[in-house]
Amino acid sequence: MELKFYNTLSRNLDTFQALTPGCVRMYTCGPTVYNFAHIGNFRAYTFEDILRRTLEYFGYTVTQVMNLTDVDDKTIRDSRAAKLPLQVFTRKYKDAFFDDIKTLNIESAEVYPAATDHIQEMIALIETLMEKGFAYKASDGCVYFSIAKFEKYGQLARIDRDNQRDGVRISNDEYAKDAVGDFALWKAWDEVDGDVAWDSPWGKGHPGWHIECSAMSMKYLGDSFDIHTGGVDNMFPHHEDEIAQSEAVTGKKWVNYWLHCEHLMVDNTKMSKSLGNFFTLRDLLDKGWTGREIRWVLIGAHYRKKLNFTFDALKLARETLNKFDEFFKRMRSIKNEGNGHSAAEAVRDAKLAFASALADDLNISPALAALFDLMRKINRLADDGQLDATGAEAVLVTFRDFDRVIGCFDVDSVKEDDAVPAEVTALAEARAAARKEKNWAESDRLRDEIAKLGYTIKDAPGNVWQIQKI
Numbered sequence: 001m002e003l004k005f006y007n008t009l010s011r012n013l014d015t016f017q018a019l020t021p022g023c024v025r026m027y028t029c030g031p032t033v034y035n036f037a038h039i040g041n042f043r044a045y046t047f048e049d050i051l052r053r054t055l056e057y058f059g060y061t062v063t064q065v066m067n068l069t070d071v072d073d074k075t076i077r078d079s080r081a082a083k084l085p086l087q088v089f090t091r092k093y094k095d096a097f098f099d100d101i102k103t104l105n106i107e108s109a110e111v112y113p114a115a116t117d118h119i120q121e122m123i124a125l126i127e128t129l130m131e132k133g134f135a136y137k138a139s140d141g142c143v144y145f146s147i148a149k150f151e152k153y154g155q156l157a158r159i160d161r162d163n164q165r166d167g168v169r170i171s172n173d174e175y176a177k178d179a180v181g182d183f184a185l186w187k188a189w190d191e192v193d194g195d196v197a198w199d200s201p202w203g204k205g206h207p208g209w210h211i212e213c214s215a216m217s218m219k220y221l222g223d224s225f226d227i228h229t230g231g232v233d234n235m236f237p238h239h240e241d242e243i244a245q246s247e248a249v250t251g252k253k254w255v256n257y258w259l260h261c262e263h264l265m266v267d268n269t270k271m272s273k274s275l276g277n278f279f280t281l282r283d284l285l286d287k288g289w290t291g292r293e294i295r296w297v298l299i300g301a302h303y304r305k306k307l308n309f310t311f312d313a314l315k316l317a318r319e320t321l322n323k324f325d326e327f328f329k330r331m332r333s334i335k336n337e338g339n340g341h342s343a344a345e346a347v348r349d350a351k352l353a354f355a356s357a358l359a360d361d362l363n364i365s366p367a368l369a370a371l372f373d374l375m376r377k378i379n380r381l382a383d384d385g386q387l388d389a390t391g392a393e394a395v396l397v398t399f400r401d402f403d404r405v406i407g408c409f410d411v412d413s414v415k416e417d418d419a420v421p422a423e424v425t426a427l428a429e430a431r432a433a434a435r436k437e438k439n440w441a442e443s444d445r446l447r448d449e450i451a452k453l454g455y456t457i458k459d460a461p462g463n464v465w466q467i468q469k470i
């Protein structure tokens with residue numbers, strides 16, 4: 001089955017072809033570690049997780065790099081306000097980020113490079129850009145990229161090179177540059193930077209944000225790689241600038257597929273730190289919501305559609321996941337013999353619907369619909385006594401497989417208080433065997449034994465039975 005993704009670069013649904021067959025190299029812009037990430041940020045990271053897991057589901061080996069922006073104007077500003085060394089200040093938020101992605105069951109990237117560990121790589125890129133004439137040092141001591149020198153500037157955002165920074169705030173210290181659209185590669189040290197500075201051929205200072213991603217992606221993924229992602233707000237100028245720097249250095253096409261996710265909204269406004277309308281993951285955990293409930297909400301809408309965050313959505317997520325838990329429990333309790341034939345068709349249809357939906361630009365709604373559909377059909381078979389243990393096991397295997405992408409289910413977790421003791425299961429099996437032989441006396445005796453242990457057996461037609469707590 002072909003995978004198709006909406007590629008921001010081509011504005012088309014493109015068939016995915018990896019540069020190296022079977023392997024995908026992918027870069028995802030990571031967090032700026034000056035605060036706890038909010039669930040808007042996590043919408044971007046869960047989208048990238050679904051993308052990664054889908055690629056794996058389709059058999060690709062994924063090498064994912066996600067950077068940690070641990071130096072920029074915001075990290076410097078806030079570490080100084082906190083009177084902490086930059087590294088100490090950002091450590092706390094790096095650790096929090098790793099805890100949070102674990103809570104949300106986001107698969108780990110292969111590399112999480114931190115900007116401060118790659119200053120030399122950034123300097124090397126800027127040196128090449130200077131040598132090739134794409135960069136210049138301005139009177140303010142900063143080094144800028146000259147967008148006039150890069151023919152293809154604007155290819156991603158499809159903007160006119162001459163008017164391209166309308167609406168983008170230009171900081172006061174950047175008036176020395178030649179053109180309004182030129183962006184900083186190296187920022188000269190300023191008093192507000194305190195002791196945060198590195199030496200460079202252009203004097204003391206720190207790198208610009210965009211050069212980080214070019215340096216770290218190419219270090220770990222090569223001059224050209226398959227996929228680059230981020231939220232739509234990163235597309236311009238950040239990603240446009242990344243392309244300009246990287247392609248100006250190598251002269252090669254940098255990235256083949258660009259995927260951008262839409263925003264998480266609150267009352268029709270983008271959730272963002274600056275607007276103050278955000279919840280961190282921790283805020284929601286403190287209110288009693290769980291990682292998988294939050295994840296279910298974040299992955300529930302197609303990544304290219306805006307998603308409005310509400311507590312009703314979390315409530316619904318809780319109900320839905322509980323329903324799936326109950327369903328898995330029911331499947332585990334089905335013990336009667338058979339060849340699984342009755343469930344086979346529903347399982348096959350669901351697998352096909354699930355895979356086709358994901359292959360179609362990660363179309364999550366029909367993918368989730370396939371899960372609900374399978375649960376409904378299988379429950380009906382079980383109600384009618386037509387589901388046997390082999391079929392139930394096949395259903396569980398299928399959901400485990402779906403969960404490789406969805407990452408929200410507890411297919412196998414039996415909570416302590418729900419677990420049926422092995423002794424009861426053995427008695428129930430012996431009772432089923434006695435009933436098969438029409439040994440009613442023995443069957444009644446075993447039923448009483450089971451009752452003494454606090455369980456009862458619910459029989460359905462066709463020698464189907466379930467163990468229930470009294």
Ligand code: AMP
Nearest residue numbers: 031032040041043044230231263264271
């Ligand atoms: P930042 O830490 O601001 O650089 O953002 C990290 C990632 O989160 C980027 O990919 C952003 O595009 C993304 N992002 C920020 N706010 C939202 C939002 N409300 N919804 C979805 N993604 C967001």
Ligand code: ZN
Nearest residue numbers: 029030213238
């Ligand atoms: Zn980036």
